[in-house]
Amino acid sequence: MRRCILPATILLVSFLSLPVLGEQPSADYKSNPKFQSAITEGKQLAQHRQLSFALDAYKKANKIADGKDIDTLNEIFALQIQTGRYKDAVSSASSLESAATTPALKSRAEVNHGYTLFLQAGDKHKPELMHAADVELKAALVDNPQNASAFYLDGKILAYLGNMDAARDQFKGCLTCISPKDPSYLRAQHFADDPALVLHKMAPAFEVTALDGSKFNLDAMGGRVVLIDFWATWCGPCNEELPHVKKIAKEFAGQPLVIISVSWDSDETKWKNFINKNEMTWVQYRDADHSLSREFGVESIPHYFTIDSDGVLTAEMLGSGSDVEGKLKKLIARAKSAPQPQTASHSGN
Template identity: 40%
Template sequence: MSQWNKITSAVTVLLLATAAHPLFSQSTPLDPTVSAALDEGKKFEQRHQLTSALDSYRKALKLTKGKCADCLQAISNLQLAMELPKDAASSAAAWAVQAAAPADKANAEYLQAYALLLQSRQKPKPNDPLLLQADEVLKRAAADNPANPNIHMLDGRILATLKKDAEAKEEFTACAANSQATSADCLRAKNFANDVSLARGELAPGFSITKADGSAVTLDSLAGKVVLIDFCATWCPACVKDLDYIQSIAEEFDKDHFVLLGISSDGDEAKWKRYLADNRMLGLQVRDGNHSVSDTFHVSGIPTYVVLDVNGMVQMRATGAEGDLRAKVRSLLAKPAVQTASSH
């Protein structure tokens, strides 16, 4: 997995969590031609025609002579999706200048900091100027919207990467104390505040996928447990070969502290359900027919296995049974106790 993808995964969940406002929320009414261009861009984006979408958003911005916060918001978000962080940082900075409401300004600054973080494609080092700039931008975001805990979480992780542990601890403590923080983020923030080194790794990307019974599985719903994610398919010979091994891991460990999450890329739901029943599959089993979760995790081949610790940090990633998954799970479960979902 490239450093680019690791950084993207680490912050995507936080970026999505800040999107508390509609995509097009400019306080002053837009000219109909501008609105039409924005709507056209949104339709292109929904069809994953990103270059055409960007052209439409830029057309809308040009029609306003560069004075359109909604246009800049759409452009900066799309540039991130297209892996153009330098452009996104510039667009987000312009959006922050034009944003009317403090909360919108804070979201723009958050996105700018995120884009600056993505620009450090190499392994971040202490005193990295891009990370130092991201920290400064996030400080402004926190002043603009003190109620957003995700700003503190991201800044804490940046400061941890910069080895500014005392400052990082302050940010994590602020996140944990914020009433708007989700229970999972509060849990992570408390653990990171207790041991800042835990925050220096790769945070798994946020995701939501539906089980056969209609209930959702999310990253936050797994907080406090060690997780083995198995990206697989019924038609994959290597996946079938590994089945007994993976299922034996699910059998071994206490379900209160460990969960196996099987994510199948099967397109045929009926065949997938028969396979689950025939093999009496343990763990949480979900079907990712449109590959949205596997794409989020940048899975390029199956089987791919990802092991998460209780904070949702990626501790191991393997294609095929090339690593000792059982040993990694055992070692994570044997670590000194930290805050868990049940103790929160």
């Protein structure tokens, strides 16, 4: 098995997009050279992925601000989440709640608090922490009844707690707060239809603009199986796998399968020329900043994911020589036997 590794300098811990509490009135500490220096140092260290040192720098700035700078608290909170310091993040979320000056801002802080408790609950979903998270998220909805993030996360938590009817209500509430054009809308709709899906390992929800200009939304695949192929033109093992992917695209043409190849290439022209030369006719997307790769936790290529017609992540295969075809046959057969929902606008491959 051969693979290409993602350079360590751009690795990030994937985490929920956390709401920022927004601007605050100017304060004397902002003109303090020590405060400004600490903020600059924190930003630079974070950019170079030295997260623990960046956290220390922001803590220094927060101390100078007497713990009242909302922007600094947000940076501290986000870094604590990224580095797995969940207990510390709970404390920071409480500080953000105290610093909030409006009900809407307090609601965002309460979502942060609930999310951190959810993370603390871990894979075992410890009931006491899940119930505590539920309390925080319901408080967030009292402060802002239009907080879509609070509805969505509380729906997930209630599903884990086994309260499917209440979970469905929260997902429906989420749908009333976001536009149907929002990439998260379809995922929330799927969960509202069947909250039990929360209990499965779902692929990250995402929407990207493909090479042909069309929008690819994972949750809009209309009951089809999805194969995601992370690769690059300069990756030797990926080039060895290309005939196999082309074979899959040809063999399953007309079947309920969508293939999307996600490239790490930085050179757009080279990427396009390679695709044209090799007649890669399925969906193509260039993940130049590796943001989508981080969502999936991809650190090396070639890397495959198979996703069933419900959006459940069914398999992850790394390196060349993976039995992708065998897994797809089973998933496609199951998709054919299931009731077919309305298909999405993107034709796939």
